[in-house]
Amino acid sequence: GAVVSQHPSRVICKSGTSVKIECRSLDFQATTMFWYRQFPKQSLMLMATSNEGSKATYEQGVEKDKFLINHASLTLSTLTVTSAHPEDSSFYICSARDRVVTEAFFGQGTRLTVV
Amino acid sequence: DQQVKQNSPSLSVQEGRISILNCDYTNSMFDYFLWYKKYPAEGPTFLISISSIKDKNEDGRFTVFLNKSAKHLSLHIVPSQPGDSAVYFCAARWFSGTYKYIFGTGTRLKVLA
Numbered sequence: 001g002a003v004v005s006q007h008p009s010r011v012i013c014k015s016g017t018s019v020k021i022e023c024r025s026l027d028f029q030a031t032t033m034f035w036y037r038q039f040p041k042q043s044l045m046l047m048a049t050s051n052e053g054s055k056a057t058y059e060q061g062v063e064k065d066k067f068l069i070n071h072a073s074l075t076l077s078t079l080t081v082t083s084a085h086p087e088d089s090s091f092y093i094c095s096a097r098d099r100v101v102t103e104a105f106f107g108q109g110t111r112l113t114v115v
Numbered sequence: 116d117q118q119v120k121q122n123s124p125s126l127s128v129q130e131g132r133i134s135i136l137n138c139d140y141t142n143s144m145f146d147y148f149l150w151y152k153k154y155p156a157e158g159p160t161f162l163i164s165i166s167s168i169k170d171k172n173e174d175g176r177f178t179v180f181l182n183k184s185a186k187h188l189s190l191h192i193v194p195s196q197p198g199d200s201a202v203y204f205c206a207a208r209w210f211s212g213t214y215k216y217i218f219g220t221g222t223r224l225k226v227l228a
Contacts, residue, residue, distance in 0.1 A: 043220040093158050102147050106158030
């Protein structure tokens with residue numbers, strides 16, 4: 001399957017700081033990228049969907065000013081958690097698909113811990 | 116409102132036997148259903164998918180069955196192997212301005228040697 005690389009895999013930051021997570025499609029053009037959040041023993045909750053060159057579409061209840069998503073190229077999307085608080089601690093996962101295939105491919109995930 | 120549901124949080128199966136993971140959905144607009152396998156602290160790995168116009172898709176040890184009238188799908192793994200032990204997520208795709216994927220809550224499969 002296609003490869004999606006997510007970086008960093010783990011990050012610990014202080015409360016009030018911002019953290020950027022990168023998601024890259026390595027061998028295909030990701031026309032659409034998705035950002036998910038997973039709480040312990042729960043499902044993957046879709047946060048937002050972004051198409052290359054367009055503003056991200058956020059799901060209900062997700063603060064767009066807090067979770068900034070940029071999808072500037074066909075191979076890169078970034079999620080910036082601004083002014084992070086301990087309740088933002090979670091596992092964040094990106095996924096990507098191109099125009100052709102049915103399935104979305106996932107990155108390795110980022111474990112964010114805000115202290 | 117959970118549109119994709121996996122009612123069994125866990126399942127244990129003996130090695131060599133069949134594993135059956137179930138998933139129910141409520142939205143008739145889903146056009147594809149997918150199964151992903153996930154290990155802790157990793158992203159999900161795609162396993163198999165099925166179009167909403169089909170009722171069966173098979174790939175090696177994995178077969179997915181779709182019953183549209185019951186809004187139910189299942190993943191069969193046979194024979195089950197210890198390496199299959201993971202959390203399995205059912206996902207559904209639908210178009211709402213762009214394609215989106217919605218996931219169930221997952222079923223933890225443990226294959227006993």
